[in-house]
Amino acid sequence: MAAPTMTEERTIVAPEETVDTPAMVVDEAILQRNIAEMQAFAAGVGVALRPHAKTHKTPRIARLQLAAGAVGLTCAKLGEAEVFVDEAGVADVLLAYPLVGEPKLRRLLALMERAHVTVAVDTVAAASRLSEAMTANGRVLDLYVEVNTGQDRAGARHGVEAVALARELAQMPGVRPVGVMTHEGHAGASSPGAIAETAHAAGRALVATAEAIRAEGIPIRTVSVGSTPSSPYTPTIPGVTEMRPGTYVFNDNTGFRHGRIGPDRCAARVVATVVSRPAPDRAIVDAGSKALAYDPSPSHAGHGYVVGHPAATIARISEEHGVVVLPEGEAGFAVGDRVEIIPNHVCPAVNLTDELLVVRDGRVVETWRVAARGKVR
Amino acid sequence: MAAPTMTEERTIVAPEETVDTPAMVVDEAILQRNIAEMQAFAAGVGVALRPHAKTHKTPRIARLQLAAGAVGLTCAKLGEAEVFVDEAGVADVLLAYPLVGEPKLRRLLALMERAHVTVAVDTVAAASRLSEAMTANGRVLDLYVEVNTGQDRAGARHGVEAVALARELAQMPGVRPVGVMTHEGHAGASSPGAIAETAHAAGRALVATAEAIRAEGIPIRTVSVGSTPSSPYTPTIPGVTEMRPGTYVFNDNTGFRHGRIGPDRCAARVVATVVSRPAPDRAIVDAGSKALAYDPSPSHAGHGYVVGHPAATIARISEEHGVVVLPEGEAGFAVGDRVEIIPNHVCPAVNLTDELLVVRDGRVVETWRVAARGKVR
Numbered sequence: 001m002a003a004p005t006m007t008e009e010r011t012i013v014a015p016e017e018t019v020d021t022p023a024m025v026v027d028e029a030i031l032q033r034n035i036a037e038m039q040a041f042a043a044g045v046g047v048a049l050r051p052h053a054k055t056h057k058t059p060r061i062a063r064l065q066l067a068a069g070a071v072g073l074t075c076a077k078l079g080e081a082e083v084f085v086d087e088a089g090v091a092d093v094l095l096a097y098p099l100v101g102e103p104k105l106r107r108l109l110a111l112m113e114r115a116h117v118t119v120a121v122d123t124v125a126a127a128s129r130l131s132e133a134m135t136a137n138g139r140v141l142d143l144y145v146e147v148n149t150g151q152d153r154a155g156a157r158h159g160v161e162a163v164a165l166a167r168e169l170a171q172m173p174g175v176r177p178v179g180v181m182t183h184e185g186h187a188g189a190s191s192p193g194a195i196a197e198t199a200h201a202a203g204r205a206l207v208a209t210a211e212a213i214r215a216e217g218i219p220i221r222t223v224s225v226g227s228t229p230s231s232p233y234t235p236t237i238p239g240v241t242e243m244r245p246g247t248y249v250f251n252d253n254t255g256f257r258h259g260r261i262g263p264d265r266c267a268a269r270v271v272a273t274v275v276s277r278p279a280p281d282r283a284i285v286d287a288g289s290k291a292l293a294y295d296p297s298p299s300h301a302g303h304g305y306v307v308g309h310p311a312a313t314i315a316r317i318s319e320e321h322g323v324v325v326l327p328e329g330e331a332g333f334a335v336g337d338r339v340e341i342i343p344n345h346v347c348p349a350v351n352l353t354d355e356l357l358v359v360r361d362g363r364v365v366e367t368w369r370v371a372a373r374g375k376v377r
Numbered sequence: 378m379a380a381p382t383m384t385e386e387r388t389i390v391a392p393e394e395t396v397d398t399p400a401m402v403v404d405e406a407i408l409q410r411n412i413a414e415m416q417a418f419a420a421g422v423g424v425a426l427r428p429h430a431k432t433h434k435t436p437r438i439a440r441l442q443l444a445a446g447a448v449g450l451t452c453a454k455l456g457e458a459e460v461f462v463d464e465a466g467v468a469d470v471l472l473a474y475p476l477v478g479e480p481k482l483r484r485l486l487a488l489m490e491r492a493h494v495t496v497a498v499d500t501v502a503a504a505s506r507l508s509e510a511m512t513a514n515g516r517v518l519d520l521y522v523e524v525n526t527g528q529d530r531a532g533a534r535h536g537v538e539a540v541a542l543a544r545e546l547a548q549m550p551g552v553r554p555v556g557v558m559t560h561e562g563h564a565g566a567s568s569p570g571a572i573a574e575t576a577h578a579a580g581r582a583l584v585a586t587a588e589a590i591r592a593e594g595i596p597i598r599t600v601s602v603g604s605t606p607s608s609p610y611t612p613t614i615p616g617v618t619e620m621r622p623g624t625y626v627f628n629d630n631t632g633f634r635h636g637r638i639g640p641d642r643c644a645a646r647v648v649a650t651v652v653s654r655p656a657p658d659r660a661i662v663d664a665g666s667k668a669l670a671y672d673p674s675p676s677h678a679g680h681g682y683v684v685g686h687p688a689a690t691i692a693r694i695s696e697e698h699g700v701v702v703l704p705e706g707e708a709g710f711a712v713g714d715r716v717e718i719i720p721n722h723v724c725p726a727v728n729l730t731d732e733l734l735v736v737r738d739g740r741v742v743e744t745w746r747v748a749a750r751g752k753v754r
Contacts, residue, residue: 020480022753054696076697097697098652100663100713103397122653125712153698154653154661185695275475276499276531284531286477289725290753294671318562319431319725320453320474320753321530335502336477348666348696351729354751374731376399376667376697 008262009308011340013271014362021273021338022291024350025357025364030267031249032064038231038248039068047235050074050094052226052246055347057372058356059088061249066090072116074226074244078107079375085115087371092116094144096181096226096244098126098154104377105133112139120181122146122155124168127175134174143169144179144224147209149202151186158182158205159212166213166220179222180213181244182206188229189298192258199230203237210239229258252346253297253305263307268356269340270304270349272322274333283333285314285322287341292317293348304341308332314341385639386685388717390648391739398650398715399668401727402734402741407644408626409441415608415625416445424612427451427471429603429623432724434749435733436465438626443467449493451603451621455484456752462492464748469493471521473558473603473621475503475531481754482510489516497558499523499532501545504552511551520546521556521601524586526579528563535559535582536589543590543597556599557590558621559583565606566675569635576607580614587616606635629723630674630682640684645733646717647681647726649699651710660710662691662699664718669694670725681718685709691718 012027013019042049051065052074062073062084072092075081078099084090092115099108099119108130111117121127121143134141147162148155156162162180169177184202187195203225210223224242225234228251235243247254250268255261272287292304294317303314303322312330316323322341326333333339343349350356351373358366389404390396419426428442429451439450439461449469452458455476461467469492476485476496485507488494498504498520511518524539525532533539539557546554561579564572580602587600601619602611605628612620624631627645632638649664669681671694680691680699689707693700699718703710710716720726727733728750735743 018480020478020754097663098661098712100650100652101397103395122655123712125654126652129713148655152655152659153693153695153700154655156655273477275477275503277502278499278525278529278531278533282529284475286474286753289670289672290728290751293666294673294725295666296671316530318530319728323530335475335500336506348671351667351696352751352753374667374729376663376729377397 008264010264011307012269012359012362013340017363019271019357019364021271022287023271023357024268024353025271025359026250026268028358028360030265034249034251034265034267035064035068038245039070042235042243043069045235047240048242050224050242050244051249052244053080053084053372055246055249055350057350057370058368059084059371060368062088062090077375077377078104078111079377080372081117082111083372083375085111090115094118094120096120098122099130100126105129109133109137109139118142118144118179120144120146121169122165124165127169127172131172131174139174141175142178143175144181144222145169145177147180147182147206149182149184149205151183153185155182158209162209163212163216166218167216170218177218178220179224180206180210180220181224181226183226184230184234185227187234188227188254195229195258196233199233200237203234203240207237207239229254247346250346253342253344256300263305263342266342268346268350269307269342272339272341274335274337274339277333277335281326281328283324283326285324285339286320287322288317288320290319290352291349292322292341292343293345293352295345295348297344304343307340307342309339385641387641388684389646389736389739390717394740396648396734396741398648399664400648400734401645401730402648402736403627403645405735405737407642411625411628411642411644412441412445415622416447419612419620420446422612424617425619427601427619427621428626429621430457430461430749432623432626432727434727434747435745436461436748437745439465439467454752454754455481455488456754457749458494459484459488460749460752462488467492471495471497473497475499476507477503482506486510486514486516495519495521495555497521497523498546499542501542504546504549508549508551516551518552519555520552521558521599522546522554524557524559524583526559526561526582528560530562532559535586539586540589540593543595544593547595554595555597556601557583557587557597558601558603560603561607561611562604564611565604565631572606572635573610576610577614580611580617584614584616606631624723627723630677630719630721633677640682640719643719645723645727646684646719649716649718651712651714651716654710654712658703658705660701660703662701662716663697664699665694665697667696667729668726669699669718669720670722670729672722672725674721681720684717684719686716
């Protein structure tokens with residue numbers, strides 16, 4: 001990670017402000033700056049921004065993104081989409097996840113009465129059920145073909161396999177392939193030096209796949225790419241029309257890996273209290289995996305970044321304990337002292353909290369409900 | 378892990394039962410057996426059972442434990458204790474965690490009006506604030522001295538350091554050291570061959586510390602040990618009077634490590650659906666870290682155990698995706714098929730769900746609210 005300068009190491013909650021800990025706080029100014037800058041980037045490269053809402057799960061933040069110019073939201077799960085449609089008035093949602101099973105088909109049909117919904121598919125099996133459900137109910141569903149451009153998670157492989165899937169979808173009643181999408185998460189996971197090249201290759205593979213599908217007479221209008229780490233790169237490939245970053249709204253340690261951001265761009269932190277000091281080189285904070293999530297750091301050792309203490313390492317966590325290993329003489333870790341921790345991966349950390357404490361100029365001014373928390377279905 | 382026999386590989390939800398996935402299901406018969414057997418063990422070795430409620434976070438299950446003979450509950454956080462006192466009528470709670478900060482002191486005083494509360498302390502700093510708050514309010518608080526017997530997380534070191542802390546506590550007004558406790562988590566993390574020896578050593582160190590404190594004229598009545606993996610060993614040390622296992626109520630993959638249990642003793646599973654089948658050796662299930670938690674497995678590779686498929690490995694997870702790597706020709710992984718997954722660590726997985734679906738003879742018969750979920754404060 002790039003060595004942060006001392007000016008970047010600002011805590012966002014004023015020392016005199018009372019906060020019962022652990023709690024997730026969000027700095028409103030950093031949040032607004034992150035939203036504005038990503039929107040400006042999307043406008044600059046001429047693509048639509050459809051943020052992935054999994055990062056914040058919060059209707060209030062969805063409204064800020066839409067007000068800034070986002071064309072709609074991306075959600076992983078139907079339960080998240082239901083919250084954003086009903087509580088944030090979102091009119092256009094992409095479900096970037098295969099919908100499988102009867103209960104979900106019923107909920108999808110109900111949601112389509114309240115918003116425009118697009119669903120990602122990567123198998124004929126899932127698409128067939130969608131086609132049957134739509135046909136039986138006299139509806140037509142827009143689909144994105146989910147394309148694997150190298151992440152090797154879900155998705156039909158770019159090229160021949162994705163084209164064959166699109167051809168089958170085009171022949172099914174009740175569904176209509178209108179886009180292709182990829183999640184080039186493998187670019188973000190690559191080394192900092194390789195990220196641009198990997199992201200560009202993923203973007204080119206997706207655009208080529210879209211062209212090949214169009215050559216079959218199927219009018220693909222949207223070519224959609226994902227992920228915050230790759231966001232400076234993939235959307236610049238000619239032919240890409242939409243981007244779906246999520247994490248940018250808060251940022252987290254993942255951003256440190258690529259040297260683009262420091263703590264000053266991280267809007268969401270877990271405020272924790274030092275609750276024990278069992279040894280000179282060891283402090284216990286009251287944020288463990290139940291506040292920070294267990295996800296490993298892509299950028300450095302440990303389970304989160306302690307703002308202002310770059311040499312402190314959260315060496316181990318259990319559910320309620322963060323074990324911080326300290327350099328000799330490190331100040332600020334007496335019992336009762338408070339620290340701010342940037343999670344390794346902010347999305348699952350947000351999923352652990354029911355509310356965000358919104359901070360303006362060091363003071364907690366509002367509480368925003370994480371209304372889509374825990375919506376796994 | 379001990380090779381499970383085929384009879385142990387039973388799923389708990391009947392194939393014809395509809396479950397929207399992912400969902401956490403609990404087999405009532407396995408749950409009741411786990412509760413009864415641990416209670417019988419405690420009675421057999423003559424110690425009190427004070428289960429750690431962090432595993433289930435569910436008032437209905439707390440009531441089953443108390444009905445079976447538990448003397449009270451252990452909670453990590455005040456917020457959990459408040460739920461169990463108010464919703465399960467628990468009259469006696471141990472807060473096995475340092476209480477630091479004004480908001481928590483106020484809540485502690487309020488809770489003491491409704492239940493008998495004991496608090497663990499491991500620093501003079503935290504104890505002083507408790508003493509001041511109790512004195513100012515005319516109350517006396519029972520304390521356990523938290524003793525580090527080798528885990529090196531929190532706790533005053535066994536022997537001289539813990540005795541010195543107890544001596545200071547005994548001189549503070551408003552608080553009363555009545556017990557010593559340890560969490561010998563390092564025993565469970567040791568190799569299967571070393572667990573008994575490590576647990577016995579921890580138990581002996583704790584008993585010796587209690588004796589040394591008593592020699593100062595401080596009447597320590599409770600000597601309390603923790604953790605499910607070490608539960609067959611530490612409570613058998615003469616002088617131990619109380620045990621605080623948590624995970625035993627459901628069990629998880631941690632138990633496999635020590636060869637004592639197989640999947641048939643695991644009451645809680647995440648039911649998941651195969652949502653994609655992108656390659657012959659790869660299936661995607663709809664349970665990722667948002668359903669299973671990210672905690673690594675102590676016993677085997679992967680992010681959970683797929684019941685009935687010992688050769689399948691959940692090789693990677695992201696929030697909504699479990700990437701299952703399959704042996705050639707493995708049946709049961711077509712799109713739409715359902716699997717049951719035993720989490721690596723069941724406690725954080727329970728913390729991700731708002732409800733447990735209770736299964737009797739293969740059918741979902743009740744929904745129990747995980748009322749203490751997310752109570753980090």
